[in-house]
Amino acid sequence: MEVEIIAREKIKPSSPTPQNLRILNLSLLDQLMFPMYIRTVMLYPTTHNLNDTPKRLQLLKKSLSETLNRFYPLAGKLRDDISIDCDDEGANFVEARVHCTLHQFLSQPDFVSSLEKFLPCELVLMGSGAGACITNVQVNVFECGGIGIALCVSHKVVDFSSITTFVKAWTATARDDFSVIPSFAACSLFPAVTDLSTRSLHVELVVAEKNCVRRRFVFDGPAITSLKARSSSSSTGFIPSRVEAVSALIMKCMIAxxxxxxxxxxxxxxxxxxxxxxSRMSPPLSDKGIGNFVLEVGRIRSAEQSRELVELARELRDAISKVDVKKLGAEILEKVKERDELASKEGVDYVAFTSWCRFGLYEVADFGWGKPVWITNNVSDRFKNLVVLVDTRLGDGIEAWITMDEQEMNIITKNNQHHDLLQYAALDPNPLIYSPQT
Structure with missing residues (x-):
């Protein structure tokens, strides 16, 4: 599959950022986030005459410019470790042509790995991050008229909730709705600090010396219902959520x-x-709060502890339920140091999960020509033992994007009694199977 770059340009905010807003301080949680891009692709099927494609591209550029006027930090660049230069330099915008149809692309056996060609930037880790462009967009136009809009936004500035809010504002603006107004108050809630020695350790823990293997496992609604039943406890009344049940099964298989x-x-x-x-803050913070409002929680498990699904799911819920934002403050660094110390112990298998479920990106990502048929998570194969959970289009299923050592990946994809991941999940199925538009 060939992807041809047609044009590159900068999309600047529609009006200059006021001088008093030119510098935005990062929060402590922003600082702790290692410098990488959140990368996703939203694929839209053919719903228009091919002659209308130039108009759609122009609409995307105009509405992006107007959206960046409100999301002005996303049009700047990282100034240093604690601030953003909101200089209106703009977002990188790439226009590309894909020399096949959307259906042909999704019918390829290696379409997941081919997604890399749709991204506007190859750079995953951004070094110190200083001077890096925060927002990068690539619009990929298929021969059939389908469109793939790829976003790469600095994780030092946003989390996935922020991405969803940005897309919601961008799509609404394309429909002449300017009501989504973001808030950039993270630095006042979690002030930055100067000593972040634990951050470099975290990078060493999650970045592999060599590329790992990335695979996509799709759990449909009935499979998750069955998995939840297997992960429940009638004696205690414990019933796991979708995310808890899927996370427990994946963790069980990765441990094995x-x-x-x-x-x-x-x-x-x-x-x-x-x-x-x-949602855990008092009062709860609106989803219009832009920044990193995420914290990793978990606990070490001894080699002898039970690996039954119900125990793994219950431990996950217990760890999350103990998060008390009121008591965080300076304790954030202590929790991060504790995590890194545990994860760096010799012989400990560290697996990091993050969930993009229930954020509703499928529902808001409509520029006026319909909702996407598939939204991807393009986690890089540079990371080891990383699991990203994403909603399927129908909302009742989960896609688990897993990167891990190739030898261990080969083990968990064996369909036997010890590694039963494939009893519940399909490996890299065509995403159109899960779309009502087919």
Whole structure:
């Protein structure tokens, strides 16, 4: 599949940012986020005459410019470790042509790995991040008229909730609705600090020395219902959520794969899950709050502890339920240091989970020509033992994007009694299967 770059330009805010807003301080949680891009692609099927494509591209540019007027930090660049230069430099905007139809692309056996060609930037880790462009967009036009809009936005500035809010504002603006007004108050809630020695350790823990293998496992609604039943406890009344049940199964399989790879000897493990702090604040923070409001929580598990699904799911819920935003403050650094110390112990298998579920991106990502048929998570294969959970288009299923060591990936994809991931999930299925538009 060939993707041809047609044009590159900068999309600046529709009006200059006032001088008093030219510098935005990062929050502590922003600082702790290692410098990488959140990368996603929204794929839209053919719904128009091909002659209308230039008009759609112009609409995307105009509405992006007007949206950046309100989301002005996203049109700037990282100034240093603690601030953004809101200099209106603009977002990188790339126009590309895909020399195949959307259906042909999704019918390829390796379409997941080919998604990299749709991205506006190859750079995953941004070094110190200083001077890096915050927002990058690539609009990929298929021969059939379908469109793939790729976003790469600095994780130092936004989390996935922020991405959803930005897309919601952008699509609404394209429909002449300017009602989505963001808030940039993260730095006042979690002030930045100067000593962040733990951050570099976290990068060492999650970035692999060599590229790992990335695979996509799709759990449909009935499979999740069955998995939740298996992960429940009638004696205690515990019933896991979709995310808890899927996370427990994946963790169970990854623990077993690591054990098998290391000669069958049981190993301690650490499962962490990113928690959205917005709803846990008092009063709850609106989803219009832009920045990183996420914190990883988890606990170490000894090699001898039970690996039953109900125990893994319950431990995940217990760890998340103990997050008390009122008591965080300076304790954030202590929790991060504790996590890194546990994860860096020899022989400990560290698996990091994050969930994009229930943010509603499918519902808001309509520029006026319909909702996307598929929204991807383009987690890089540079990361090891990373699991990103994403809603399927119908909303009742979950796509699990997993990056891990190739040998261990080969183990968990064996469909046997010890590694039963494929009893519940389909491996890299065509996403159109899960779309009512087909």
């Amino acid at each position: 794969a690591a054990q098998e790879r290391h000669g069958g000897k049981p190993r301690p493990s650490l499962m962490t899950h990113a928690v959205n702090l917005r």
